[in-house]
Amino acid sequence: MPAKRVIPCLDVKNGRVVKGVQFKELRDLGHPVDLARRYDAEGADELVFLDIAASLENRGTREAWVRDVAHELSIPFTVGGGVSHVQDARSLLRAGADKVAVNTAAALRPALVRELADAFGRQCVVAAVDVKRDAELGWRVFLKGGTEPTERSAVDWIQELSELGAGEILLTSMDRDGTGDGFDIQLLDQVSQLPIPLIASGGAGREIHFLEALEHGADAVLAATLFHEGILPIPRLKAYLAQNDLSVRI
Template sequence: MPAKRVIPCLDVKEGRVVKGVQFQGLRDLGHPVDLARRYDAEGADELVFLDIAASLENRGTREAWVRAVARELSIPFTVGGGVSSVEDARSLLRAGADKVAVNTAAALRPSLVSELAAAFGRQCVVAAVDVRRDPDLGWRVHLKGGTEPTGRAALDWLWELADLGAGEFLLTSMDRDGTGDGFDLPLLDLASQIPIPLIASGGAGTAAHFVEALEHGADAVLAATLFHENRLPIPRLKARLAQHGLTVRI
């Protein structure tokens, strides 16, 4: 069985790592290069870098930031934010990314996912999906850093992304994001029906929350504040996961 992965996430705005609650109230949590260096040394399995203002500002990810972070890493590196073409993705891969994440641009032009998979292989294509639960309609997809709601059902969109050629999902529960209340387990139960790797995001507050997410079908668990503030060091988390019978890279 493939090892479960622990993935820190760098949400970057204006060259700094930031984090809020439910995508609001962003706080400065450090420099991306410093954090990348620390996570590589601590044994993170991968690193995700999201230029969270790129879509809102209608631009691509700042390549200089990506290059600076990539120089510090010996682990797989996923970069997203404003990727809207094969050329955008190629530039990020040349800057040091191993995978590219697409979100808003893919929702506006789904053929982008197929184009990226054809150009680089589906293993390079991470479909990032931000969802919020509607009490009547269930989980619905949001775009542009969570600021733009759509009527699109989350599960339908995940299946479509898989058919288009996505190699992995980065699924964020906006309701749980930054709360520390735990991952959205019913959401993971649904999404894990789709036979491609699933990264769970949004809600991590304790080691037990990571265990729950992995037991509910996630292949990897992603967090930000908990790691950035060193409240749960990655070696300690991995030891806890192993104690629960989960296969991890130590």
């Protein structure tokens, strides 16, 4: 069985790493290169960088900091934000990213996922899906940094993404994002039944939350504030997971 992965997420705006609560009240946490260097040394399995303003501002992710990060890292990293065409992805991959993440553009034009998978292989394509609990749909998919609701249910959309050629899903519960109350386990139980690797995001506050997510079908767990602010060091988290019989890279 593949080792479970621990992935810090770095939201980038104007070339700086930021973090908020439920996608709001953003705080500056530093430069992407500085945090990337630190996480590499701490034993993170991968990093995810999301340019959270790119879709709202109708532009691509800036390549300069991507290139700078690539020079510092020995672990894989994903970059998302403003990837609307194959050429956008090609530019990021050439700048040093290992994978690209798509969200809004894929929902507006699902064929983009297949085009990316055909061009670079599905292992390079991460589909980011932001959702909120919804009485009608179970979990409703949101676009443009969580600002725009759609009529898609999370389960149906993730199934379609898998069929289109996405290599894995980065699933964020907007209800839990930044709260520290734990991942949405009911959501993970639903989505983990689908035939695609799953990165759980949104809500981690303690070691046990990561364990619960991995025991409920997630292949990887992602967090930001806990790692950025040193509340839960990655070595301590991995030791805890290993003590609870999960396979992780120490």
